[in-house]
Amino acid sequence: MKKFFLLFLGLTFLVFSCSDDDPVIDPGNGNGSNNVTLNDPVNDFIWRGLNSWYNWQEDSANLADSKDDNQNDYYTFLNGYNDYRDLMYNLCYRHISVVGAANAVDRYSWFIDDYEEQNNAFQGIRTRFGFTANAVEIEGGFVVVSILLVEQGSPAEMAGLKRGDIVNAINGTVMNTGNFSSVYGQLGDETATLSTVTEEDGVLTPVEDITMTKAVVAANPVHYFKIFNDIGGKKVGYLLYNQFSDSYNDELNAVFADFKAAGIDELVLDLRFNSGGSGLATTYLGSMIYAQAGTGIMYETKFNSKHSQYNSEDRFQDVLQIQNTQLEVIGEEPVNRLNTLNRLYVLTTGSTASASELVINGLLPYMNSIKLIGTTTSGKNVGSLTLYDTPEIRDYLGEEYANPSHKYAMQPICIQVFNKDGQSDYINGFEPDIEIDDSLNWNEVLPFGDRNETLLKAALDDIEGISSKRELTKFQLNSKKLDVRSPEDDQEVLNFDHLIYPRN
Known part of the structure; x- marks a missing residue:
């Protein structure tokens, strides 16, 4: 049977056993000393997975094959990290979360807290309101959110939200440049009320309040x-x-x-x-x-x-x-x-x-x-693989082989694509x-x-x-786009x- 690469949907890949039930092997350092033990086996999974599959493995000094030659030093290094993301992103080569966008090489690798939820998300199945929006600062320092896309069958659609709606308030608070982050952040809650308005000659007129509650949405792309x-x-x-x-x-x-x-x-x-x-x-x-x-x-x-x-x-x-x-x-x-x-x-x-x-x-x-x-x-x-914590070094071990003690996984960049x-x-x-x-x-x-x-x-x-020539109204010309990402959406x-x- 042909093996298909898919740039999107949970992969059945290796990595290495990190079961909390397994005994931690007293590593030794080659000099008869056995004085360092590994605090968290998941850290070992992270390093070994990236060392094996990461696209820029040879460029990351801490992923060098010699890094684990001295296991005391290796375990000491891993024990220095209490946060899985910190470890993974620092191991990645110039990861965006470490060096910032301007200097980043790896802008896309991420750590997965729950691979079951992630695999559902890869199929468009996620708990959310189900809309995509654009935020703009308008005259007077006010902020409006323009609805660009409403997913079919989503809570947003069922509540009556539609593409082209203009929202100026969330949960009763009118948005401005000073409060925008905190007000828009309320979309991270399970329920939210969006107040829609119409615009004419620069004047916003209230239309209705739309209340919606998040639900699992299987979006048809x-x-x-x-x-x-x-x-x-x-x-x-x-x-x-x-x-x-x-x-x-x-x-x-x-x-x-x-x-x-x-x-x-x-x-x-x-x-x-x-x-x-x-x-x-x-x-x-x-x-x-x-x-x-x-x-x-x-x-x-x-x-x-x-x-x-x-x-x-x-x-x-x-x-x-x-x-x-x-x-x-x-x-x-x-x-x-x-x-x-x-x-x-x-x-x-x-x-x-x-x-x-x-x-x-x-x-x-x-x-x-x-x-x-x-x-x-x-x-x-570039493309990535889902790396699960699995019992042995084997190819194509999937979710069913994953360590039952946790649901952590990784989605590192592992390939480059060419025509x-x-x-x-x-x-x-x-x-x-x-x-x-x-x-x-x-x-x-x-x-x-x-x-x-x-x-x-x-x-x-x-x-x-x-x-074709687009002409903006004077109200649009006096507007300024704001960076916006709904808290209900995971950047990953x-x-x-x-x-x-x-x-x-």
């Missing part, structure tokens, strides 16, 4: 699609796809069945919210977009020198495996591959990352043109062909699929041969992108 029948005499397919998740590959395939039946001439792929996912889903999507690629190489994965035997080529596919949320294969069907496209439009933001960028990079050698619209993508040309021409030079992201920063467009957010929605309009105008989930080998 195939969020929206539409076929425009006459854009400059062409049929154009539009797809908003938010996560590369294998349990929805058949639904993705169904959309392309409609595109294929309609005979679309152009495709606008909206990846503005898509921060990554499954490498297998990536391959399927690439296969659906461009049938002329045949079964050629879409991307190559390369491990560090210790595991180069796992370097592989992932090829375009003609047959799709249908998987459930436990990643069990429950059937297969032909991939609906389009043979009507010569170019591809992709809508992008800084959240367009990893597997999303892999689609772009993988198709570049094949298609006549890939035109990006929006802002520069994230620049993630068929060996290109992997997008660490600074892919720059857009048509640059449109929509972050200040807080009071004119239109529904997905609306002909005049800013990024979609730019793509459709370009297809028609029209030069937003940056997820990992591999899995289905076992034979």
Whole structure:
């Protein structure tokens, strides 16, 4: 059976036994002295996992193979850490949490507190309200939150929140630059009330209070699609796809069945919210977009020198495996591959990352043109593995072999990805062909699929041969974008992108 790399969904990988029930071996130091014992076996798991699989193992001095030669010194080193994250991130090579964004090499590795919750998150199953927002400072020092995406079936949708809503208060407190962090931080609670307003001539008018309670949401990443029948005499397919998740590959395939039946001439792929996912889903999507690629190489994965035997080529596919949320294969069907496209439009933001960028990079050698619209993508040309604490050094030991005494795991960067021409030079992201920063467009957010929605309009105008120009209102021009991340979202989930080998 073919082994598929997937840039997103819990991997069955090794690492090393750290059971609290196991006796701690009195290490010795080669001089007959046995005076240091290991305080926490999980620290040993962290070091050995990174020493074996980490992409930059050779660049990290504390991951040198000689580090554990003297076990007294090695255990003393590990005993100096009481926090698992501190140990892991200090072992990583110039990790963003240690050196800051400007000097970071590793921006993506993370530590996992509960691999069961994490594996659910990889499938889009998480406890949350279910919306994505953009925060903007407006005149007078006030802050408004513009709702950009509401997940289907989420508490936010059930409560009536929708894309384009403007929120100026949370739990009754109007947001301003002085209180924004603390007020927005209340979204970390189980229940929250969002106060929506309308804007006209710079005046905000209250509309309603929307109260919602968090729940487990299994988000369908195939969020929206539409076929425009006459854009400059062409049929154009539009797809908003938010996560590369294998349990929805058949639904993705169904959309392309409609595109294929309609005979679309152009495709606008909206990846503005898509921060990554499954490498297998990536391959399927690439296969659906461009049938002329045949079964050629879409991307190559390369491990560090210790595991180069796992370097592989992932090829375009003609047959799709249908998987459930436990990643069990429950059937297969032909991939609906389009043979009507010569170019591809992709809508992008800084959240367009990893597997999303892999689609772009993988198709570049094949298609006549890939035109990006929006802002520069994230620049993630690497992938990670889920490393579990398992009883012995063996490949592909998964969650079922994990140490029963804890649920800790790691998600370190372990591979770099290349297209068929060996290109992997997008660490600074892919720059857009048509640059449109929509972050200040807080009071004119239109529904997905609306002909005049800013990024979609730019793509459709370009297809028609029209030069698209966005004009901001004076209220938007006087606004300032704020950094915002909902406390309900884990940054580690937003940056997820990992591999899995289905076992034979």
